Amino acid sequence: MNYTNIKYIFLTLLKVLDFGKGVTTTLKECMKNDFREEACLWQKLKHPNVTKVYLI
Secondary structure, eight states: OOOTTOOOOOOOOOOOOOOOTTOOHHHHHHHHHHHHHHHHHHHHOOOTTSOOOOOO
């Protein structure tokens, strides 16, 4: 394959929350809130070795 014409390569990563069976609604909400906090903090990081977050 010839890659000389490729100008941009987009890396897409997706983190999925798997609650499993028997997880209470309260625990699910707690996990969602923790994930949102993590994602918001990650979005603020500015470092060449850290993947940029564009959308939460």
